[in-house]
Amino acid sequence: MTLAQLEAFVAAATGQTFTAAAVTLGMTQPAVSDLIRRLETEFGTSLFNRSGRSLVLTAAGEQLLPYAEQTVFSAKQGTEAVNALLSLGGGTATFGLLRNAEFYIRQDLAKRFRQKHPDVRIRLVGQNSAETVSDVVNGHLEAGLVTLPVDDDRLDVLPLARDEVVYVSASPERAKTPPSIKAICSTSLILYDAHYAQTDPARKQLSARAQLEGLSLNASIEVEYLSAALSLAADGFGDTIACRAAIESEVLPRGLHTVSLAEPMYDTLALIKRHGQLLSPATKEMARLAHAALIDHQTSDHGTAAILDGGHDIEAFLEEAR
Template sequence: MTLAQLEAFVAAATGQTFTAAAVELGMSQPAVSDLIRRLEGELGAPLFSRSGRALVLTAAGEELLPYAEQTVNAARQGTEAVSALLSLGGGTATFGLLRNAEFYIRQDLAKRFRQKHPNVRIRLVGQNSAETVSDVVAGYLEAGLVTLPIEDDHLDVLPLARDEVVYVSAVPDRVQTPPDIDAICEAPLILYDAHYALTDPARKQLSSRARLRGKSVSAGIEVEYLSAALSLAADGFGDTIACRASLESEVYPLGLHAISMAEPMFDTLALIKRHGQLLSPATKEMARLAHSALIDHQTSDHGTAEILTGAHDIEAFLS
């Protein structure tokens, strides 16, 4: 039993002649008759009897009709859904954002997307980069914007921009000279992303540097958000690290001083997707808009990140 056979059957039942069914389906009358004859052969029962010139459903035909109509309608709706998705008239964009995305993409990405594509559902998840990586690998998200370094097995990764991570303190004497990793390990530290202490990209960079010196990075205070770490540092409870982009934001308190580290450190923003995955049109468009918003802000007077890729690189990555 094929979809073509069921379409011919439903059209014949509706039009009451094979000729009417042929016109509706854009086929020849013999082709419609052949499809129905083969369907009857598979079922082992006639579906129509003739009453004058009109076709009349047999008992078997009456029994089959509602199921055939349901199948034909479902197939049509599926075709329309796929067509809408491909034309961005439907579907869902699923995209992960690094937790500090607002420092780099000032516009409301969801609002910008919805204004362009009002019929597409949006699922934007903002969290630590390690969590975004996990969700992309598992298939809960199609793609995401993260901070490197990450565990990139099973992933395609495209670096987009990099922003310096600086040392921040309310005590001027602590930022007179760029601190090396030894000084950072001995400082009273306030670190953010407490829930992701072992997997957060910035903290992993610090820990890696410390291990090379036979030391470890230990925070006296751990909080979840950078804004909280900056606030505590401004109140004199310790020093912290922060991306330069945050220094240009509304969350950066007065009274703080920032300096580059002796060995400069960077957050690298990157686009990720599962290796070899073909993204849906909606998620592709979300990735393009994220990149566009990143460029718009970082090339403004308040941008601090160095752009690493252009539109051509994005299209090659998404294709």
Template structure:
């Protein structure tokens, strides 16, 4: 039993003849007659009887009609739903963001996307790249922007831009020269994203460098948010690190000094999706918006990031895998003080 057979049956019942049904469906009269005949053969009962020059539904036809109508209506509704997704007149876009999204204008993503596609529902999640990557892996969201490295099992990772990570201190003397990992190990460090601890991408990079240099990093204080860490740095309690975009933002505190790392350190921002899973039209478009937002930031007058060329994307992805493997072998030591944690 096919939808075309049901359509032929319903149109013949409505028009009272195969000729009328053929005209409605844009088919020939013999084609409609053959469709109904095959349906009758499958059911083992006649659906019409002749009455003069026309057709009259049999009892079997009367029994079939409401179910045929429901099946055809359901098919039409399915086609409408799919076309709505294709044309972005409906559906839901699910996407994850990294912790520092606001510094790259990604916090405006929902507003810009809604203005372009007001009928699409949007669900944005994520506080940390670790959380975003895990949500994509579990299928809770379709895609997201993350800072590498993250656990990538089952994920397709596409590096997009990178931003330098710098050392921040209230002590001008400590900012006078590039900072080594040994300097970090001996300084009173204030690290944020306390909830994620050793799985945070920045800490994983620090752990790799510490292991290779034979030192360990024991932060004096852990807090949850960068703003809290910067307040403590401004008070002279200790030092921290952050991306260039954060330093360039209007919210960065005055009076702080910035130094580069002796071995430059970068946040690599990447798009992650579930490997082997196609994105829905709505999420695919939202991902395109997010990528374009990052590229616009990089090329803008206040941009701090560098776009990763397609030819360099493979190298960046390989570097991500190396960092991840090395960081697992030596986590940063836990803290003596924890603060600003979330409930």
């Protein structure tokens, strides 16, 4: 028994002739007759009485009809659901963001996406890049915008832009000279993203530099949010670090001074997805919007990040199962 046979049977029962069923299905009358004949052969009984001008269901046909109608209807619903997903008339966009994404994008992605695709559900998730990486690797999210480095060979990574990370202090003297990693390790340091500790990409960069010098990176104060770290620094409780995008935003309290590190350090923003994964149309569209918003803002007068070579090659990244 095939779906095509059941569709022919339902159409014939509804139209009461093979000719009417053929018109409904866009087939020839002999093709419809053949489908129903094969179905009857499979059951070993007739489904229609063919003696008059109109088809009349037999007892077996009466029994089959409601189940056939349900099957045909369910198949139609399934087809419509898949087509809606592929045409962005349905489905779910699942996308992860780094915590400070608003400094780089400056647009409400959820709002922009919903305005373009009102029938698609949105799951926009993210605190720290480490969390987004974990969710993409584990399949909880399809893709995301994160800060590098990420240590996972199960990911495809497309670096997009890089933004300098600077030293921040309330002391003009401490912000006069670019600090070495030794100076950073010896100061009263305030670090944010406390929940993620050594998995935070920026902290991993500093820790790696300290380790090369035989030093340890130890914060005197750890908080969860950058705004809290900057506020504590402004009150003189220690120094911190921040990306230039944050420094240029409204979160920077008055009285703080910034300077580049002696060995310049950068946050590199990148799109990630699981290696070889084909993204859903909804998530592809969300990734495109995030990419476009990033490029638009960073190439404006207010952008602080430099677009990297290859940062525009998003379509190949999204389409390929590499």
